[in-house]
Amino acid sequence: MIASLTGTVEYVGLDRAVIVSGGVGRLVFATPQTLSALHEGREACVHTHLVVKEDSLTLFGFATRAEQEVFEILLGANGVGPRLALAVLAVHPPEAVRVAVAQEDEKALTRVPGIGPKLAKKILVELAGKLAPTGAETPAEAAQDQVPAAPAEDWHADVVEAMVxxxxxxxxxxxRVEATLAAHPELDEGRDVAALLRATLRDVGAAATVRSGR
Structure with missing residues (x-):
């Protein structure tokens, strides 16, 4: 089992990165929040979870152990695979997921693509008592590191593709992207693909909090 990975960041995309360690470049899938802390050409260390299937080995990376722990607990719920667990953490920070489960907040979970009311209820039942809030401050309000701006042409399409x-x-x-741009027009000026993606996902998570009344 690969528990962590330390090396030089060779590439950073919207949903993945390549980290070179021991002369081998390893592809790591991660949330936009985790990827925002990785910079090409710099050293990085991520906590990892290796998903083994008959025809593939897929590595998922996390900036913090808190994110990794919530990811692994989510995998314990029937119907939640690694891609869906990663989508949950792309919309909600780890502590927000814990709070949603503890408060049986179905609406927060259904803001995640692929989770409908039926699956949300199932997740809440199966994870009851396994994701207690820690009291940690959620990182959603923290400032995020920026990455180089994308070319002007088709940059919105890159964000839509990442969300798909x-x-x-x-x-x-x-x-969702258009709603975020309408609310934050300054993002259109900066043309920062990663920043727009993170802002859109934060808006999705914030909408869930408002609708649930919490």
């Missing part, structure tokens, strides 16, 4: 990869339909992803 997390489970949204193209139509819904476009709707």
């Amino acid at each position: 990869g997390l489970g949204w339909s193209e139509k819904e992803a476009l709707k």
